[in-house]
Amino acid sequence: MPELPEAETIARGLNACIAGARVERARVHRSELVEPMTAAAFRTALRDRRVERVGRRGKWIVAILDDGRRWVTQLRMTGRFTWSENSRIRSEPHLSLSVRLQGPTGDGTLRFYDVRRFARSWVLDQAAWAPIDDRLGVEPLSDAFTAAALTEVLAGSRAPLRNVLLDQNRVAGIGNIYANEICYLARLDPCRPAGGLEAAEVRRLRSAIQKVLHEAIERRGTSFSDYRDVLGGRGEFQNVLRVYDRAGERCERCGNEIQRVVLAGRSAFFCPGCQI
DNA sequence: CCCCTCACCTGATCGC
DNA sequence: TGCGATCAGGTGAGGG
Numbered sequence: 001m002p003e004l005p006e007a008e009t010i011a012r013g014l015n016a017c018i019a020g021a022r023v024e025r026a027r028v029h030r031s032e033l034v035e036p037m038t039a040a041a042f043r044t045a046l047r048d049r050r051v052e053r054v055g056r057r058g059k060w061i062v063a064i065l066d067d068g069r070r071w072v073t074q075l076r077m078t079g080r081f082t083w084s085e086n087s088r089i090r091s092e093p094h095l096s097l098s099v100r101l102q103g104p105t106g107d108g109t110l111r112f113y114d115v116r117r118f119a120r121s122w123v124l125d126q127a128a129w130a131p132i133d134d135r136l137g138v139e140p141l142s143d144a145f146t147a148a149a150l151t152e153v154l155a156g157s158r159a160p161l162r163n164v165l166l167d168q169n170r171v172a173g174i175g176n177i178y179a180n181e182i183c184y185l186a187r188l189d190p191c192r193p194a195g196g197l198e199a200a201e202v203r204r205l206r207s208a209i210q211k212v213l214h215e216a217i218e219r220r221g222t223s224f225s226d227y228r229d230v231l232g233g234r235g236e237f238q239n240v241l242r243v244y245d246r247a248g249e250r251c252e253r254c255g256n257e258i259q260r261v262v263l264a265g266r267s268a269f270f271c272p273g274c275q276i
Numbered sequence: 277c278c279c280c281t282c283a284c285c286t287g288a289t290c291g292c
Numbered sequence: 293t294g295c296g297a298t299c300a301g302g303t304g305a306g307g308g
Contacts, residue, residue, distance in 0.1 A: 078286080118303080159278075159279060177301060224300085224301070225287090244301095265282080266302095
């Protein structure tokens with residue numbers, strides 16, 4: 001589910017709710033969420049810690065704790081945080097974790113749900129977080145994401161452009177929805193070998209990456225079915241998708257029929273008329 | 277190293 | 293209504 005814009009929206013929401021708050025207790029309802037940590041170790045690591053602030057790195061949600069460790073969460077496909085002032089812990093389907101917090105803006109419970117159980121959440125010290133951080137690619141909305149940086153990311157790759165955009169170790173945060181929308185906006189065929197782009201095309205691609213991600217953040221992400229923000233709100237970017245999940249419809253730019261192809265086992269959508 | 281396939285899960289949807 | 297096949301926003305292990 002969540003890609004960079006959804007992770008950013010969630011992180012901002014969490015920051016508003018729990019920055020400065022102290023963890024009273026954490027309960028792990030499904031231990032696979034914290035594997036390979038044990039539920040007890042996770043619980044203990046969070047207990048009595050104050051959350052300094054919440055941000056994200058790529059698609060990871062990163063909460064910095066007052067002991068310098070990081071509580072990091074990978075939402076994968078269906079991971080979802082909710083914040084509520086209601087402390088009652090019911091037995092709910094898909095509830096993986098609940099964290100009771102006392103904060104400057106009031107007390108509340110942060111809950112984590114995950115239908116497909118792919119999500120992971122850990123408390124890591126700097127030595128454990130650093131290699132994960134280092135392995136992730138450049139942040140596409142940072143100053144470091146120059147045309148030169150993108151050129152280097154693409155250089156020598158014979159893989160389809162869409163696949164390279166999905167590789168978190170090259171550029172961090174782009175998932176399948178936005179990869180397809182980015183290729184459309186850049187007028188680039190997602191099947192093109194990534195290393196074969198000309199300089200002008202790389203510049204177009206970089207600009208499209210930033211424009212699509214910025215606009216998606218502005219619209220608080222894309223909600224098809226699962227994704228919701230911390231307060232349960234839906235995103236709005238699904239209303240402006242140009243190609244994703246639109247096979248058979250007309251391209252609004254040139255009128256050709258949008259095609260679906262499978263690249264690396266996942267759907268890619270593009271207009272054969274205007275994406276070259 | 278590069279790149280693809282598959283497995284990991286549950287639930288929604290579609291065709292019969 | 294039921295049932296099986298297929299697909300889904302992610303990612304890492306394994307293999308060619």
